């Protein structure tokens with residue numbers, strides 16, 4: 527049985543309970559600046575921009591979800607963060623260092639489990655651990671693997687191969703493998719989308735527990751609005767492609783100790799949910815008109831805090847968050 531995750535409720539200066547993002551430490555783990563990706567057109571003439579002018583910063587211990595319609599460039603963005611793809615222009619820094627290729631600092635959980643079928647669950651995780659810490663003894667590596675196998679509740683299934691595991695169990699091995707190398711950031715591309723609702727729910731709970739235990743920074747793509755509200759401190763909204771834009775950052779206004787079973791009873795739940803659905807149904811398509819009326823600074827995208835009783839999402843400045851890593855580098 528999976529334990530219900532508990533996040534500490536956080537109070538602001540006025541004593542009100544707010545999202546656990548209020549406790550974010552200042553260390554910037556992900557900095558994305560003026561990022562653009564173009565692909566050559568299939569007819570060989572010219573290129574199409576998938577997305578452009580993407581600017582975003584995430585801090586250590588923060589859980590960020592990215593939401594946008596199919597084809598807007600979410601996986602492409604995640605692949606660039608992972609170092610598996612290169613930007614056409616712009617920069618990505620992880621913990622202050624520019625990303626130039628894949629690294630064990632950044633673990634990826636793919637939509638499919640991406641396990642090696644000839645290896646056992648333990649073998650798959652051990653392979654990653656041995657790549658990370660090459661001089662570790664077999665016993666030390668196994669101890670590290672077992673810690674994360676136990677954390678995802680797979681104790682007893684260590685010697686099973688992927689074909690002998692259920693879909694949810696395979697995803698758990700993928701998650702254990704990603705956490706076992708203690709990466710600076712964890713990148714997840716719709717990790718639970720192929721799973722049934724019950725399995726998805728228990729894996730979400732496990733993810734929350736592990737993230738709290740390890741203060742893991744997570745960047746996760748999802749299409750599931752409730753999943754984003756449960757897991758994320760902030761939700762990044764991307765408009766439809768081509769030429770998609772990161773158009774808004776939504777701060778989670780639910781308390782940090784929310785759980786799957788009680789979050790829908792919080793007064794801010796429906797404002798959050800409606801705001802995200804309104805984006806997916808309407809605003810993701812009509813963003814160009816919205817910015818023509820309102821103006822838009824891609825270096826400082828608007829921040830929304832959907833709350834009960836509020837007329838509309840409040841827009842706040844995110845200027846301090848998006849201070850350029852290149853500028854900081856020059857200043858130091």
Ligand SMILES: Nc1ncnc2c1ncn2[C@@H]1O[C@H](COP(=O)(O)OP(=O)(O)OP(=O)(O)O)[C@@H](O)[C@H]1O
Pocket residue numbers: 565566576594595596597598599600601602603767
């Ligand atoms: N290697 C490539 N060459 C050419 N075009 C590509 C390549 N990779 C992705 N694209 C295009 O970039 C766009 C974004 O693709 P991407 O896979 O990032 O979308 P996505 O937002 O992850 O979609 P989904 O929600 O369906 O997973 C699509 O139009 C896709 O065809």
Ligand SMILES: [Mg+2]
Pocket residue numbers: 600601602715
């Ligand atoms: Mg994708």
